[in-house]
Amino acid sequence: MYELKDILYASSIAVVGASGKPGKMGHTLLSNIIEGGFEGAIYPINPKEETLLGLSCYKTLCDVDGPIDLIVVCVPAKFVPGTLREAGEKGVKGAIIISGGFREIGNEELEKEVADIAGEYGIRIIGPNCQGVNYTANKMCATWPVVKTQGAIGLVTQSGTIGAEIELLAEKEGIGVTCFAALGNKLDVTEVDFINFFVEDPNVKVIALNIEGIAENSGFVEAVKEAAKKKPVVVLKPGRTAQGQIAIASHTKSIAGNDELFTVFCKKYGIIRANDITEMYDACKLAAMMPKPANNKLLVMTSSGGSGILATDTAAENGVEISPLPDFITQPLADVLPDQCVIKNPMDVTGDATADRYGAAAEVICENIDKLGYGTLLMIFGDPIPGAAQVVAGIKNLGQISLMVSYLGGGTVQEKEVDEMQALGVPSFPTPERAVKALSHLLVTK
């Protein structure tokens, strides 16, 4: 029996049903594997073509001279068993079956036949009826869309679209993912295989799951419990409402299960339960960029009093403590801040604050961090404030406190500064509420 790592670290791939026609699955997959920068051998398989996208095309798998580790299958369902048998004879280790037309439309028998052949040859299967896999550490984009930025998020998802959105957001912010895997019918490889792989994968800092149900005896509960001891785990599991559970049943025939039980389970084992796509992304991003802070005490420094209040409400509602600033620090801060500043928590450096004013205050904080006892510093920049990123970089290098940013109301200056901050490894969020919510999520992890 081959293993998941044989798929993810394939050094040669054949696309069965490769096509030259844009819009066809066999074109999308071949094209994306090439565009994704895969460095091993790529073999398009199509009996009717000589070359495809600049590569020599082969009539069958057996016509390929060298070894083939992985096949990506795009042919109609009825041709899949034959393809797999041929793959078995060829010594293929894994198959990603993109093609639909199996269990999801009632063809249980055909799916069983595929499973039997795979079992016979020890081939591992992802899918069928799936959106495939992107493993950036091997530059293997056997899916869509093309996302190339390597990062620390290990993502396995029931919904291809939800996963793709997370992956695209991560790419847009320069964070990237280690892996995107959309599992489809899960004939063989399940979330459990990926979770276990991600736990050991040094590229992965945070494990992200979108699931619709938990199959009996699947080992999911044990795997996720163990994983959460080692790395932050973020779960987006819809079906919180009766209506949502009905929708799940008609989508993947999964049983959503009792939502309250799942909530209790997550709480007990320090698993982050995201309520929506935005929360899922924000939690993944923060966990990928920042270790869990030493405690739940948060110091907020802001040029926007209103934003500080929004942060305060969100903190109070989510178990983050905006604890009062100790008296001993008032004078040292007053020495570096103008009179109109409010030296409390939130600390209001007021609307005319420059980046340097933030820097001066943050330096005083960091020099006294042991006595102050804050685990996290959230710097909220309202208005353009050029130079913010450079100041943040200086603070980050002091290294005594977990540093987060929220930047808003700053237009084009903001876009540039945020890009710089993200590149420096400082997580930046578009609203104070999203920043604090993400922090509250990271704090529940073990």
Add this chain to the structure above:
Amino acid sequence: MYELKDILYASSIAVVGASGKPGKMGHTLLSNIIEGGFEGAIYPINPKEETLLGLSCYKTLCDVDGPIDLIVVCVPAKFVPGTLREAGEKGVKGAIIISGGFREIGNEELEKEVADIAGEYGIRIIGPNCQGVNYTANKMCATWPVVKTQGAIGLVTQSGTIGAEIELLAEKEGIGVTCFAALGNKLDVTEVDFINFFVEDPNVKVIALNIEGIAENSGFVEAVKEAAKKKPVVVLKPGRTAQGQIAIASHTKSIAGNDELFTVFCKKYGIIRANDITEMYDACKLAAMMPKPANNKLLVMTSSGGSGILATDTAAENGVEISPLPDFITQPLADVLPDQCVIKNPMDVTGDATADRYGAAAEVICENIDKLGYGTLLMIFGDPIPGAAQVVAGIKNLGQISLMVSYLGGGTVQEKEVDEMQALGVPSFPTPERAVKALSHLLVTK
């Protein structure tokens, strides 16, 4: 006594304390009024300069030959009373006082002096200690940042930064605002003046408020009640928690008031209560782009089953009904959809859906809309799906149902299609949860 409209429709503006040095308030304001495209006369006032940013500069207000409707004041606080007296003699109708250094730092007396002079001459005051006003219908950007896109959102805000963020988001999506007003110390003009103005302003379709407290006898409660009968009103009022209320007291010395009372008040009068900046923006955007649907029944059409489930959970939690698809429509839909589609609500047109498949199904829906009884159709596009905007435009022209879109997982294709949809007047949201939440907000309005 002059009126707020004399400020907003000023045809001549003097910037007192105008400066040629970037970074100075007097530079920012002068520069932004010019860049905003103001079409009336602009007079920089600075005794030390001959010209500023290409305009003739004047030593005093009285040196200007023509009339001056509005002054924007950027001089230090101690010079403000003298400036106002001169303005009164000159016949100025309104003043936006950007300068700080009044009540907010304990200078109650100076603020009182300014109020007395303004009262003597009938000059209306916005501020002091404020971020100013952008009234796009008069191309008057007496604030920062520069936002020029005209739109249907009338925004008055305690926090300049929160307001600026809403304004920037609206500009980025091509929606724009009618007005942004950040009130500062509210010596004279308050939210009430703006609310009453927005109710009558034909440019404004939705009134957006960020407030921290409700002053006694301010008329706020009456004004907002009356406004909500005529136009959707969205309120972001932090201070939901005890900690948030303390932060408010130290920011604007406002009394946040009992949050539960405010929630009940909003509910009774159909006022939208946004919990965070994102909800505020989404509610404003939807109300600006779509009239209130006929009822709370929502039909979801999606290529992403997982996204449909997220929409379903959010709907069930927020009073939106995803009611079952009536039987009579099953066959007509089956006639235009492939076998693998799930003809229910949510309707899953499945992952290989093209824009045309959405169009065919939506056409069947729209032809039968009276019998189906749905108030809103939410089309969720997962994956790239080129041509989606054109199909959506066709559906919109059928005009029988409120139409919303959520588009995700589509990368660069998505960006192009979403821009097109927004330009066509179809509101598009980046996640299904945000779309449904915004709909639930619009449904509470009268």
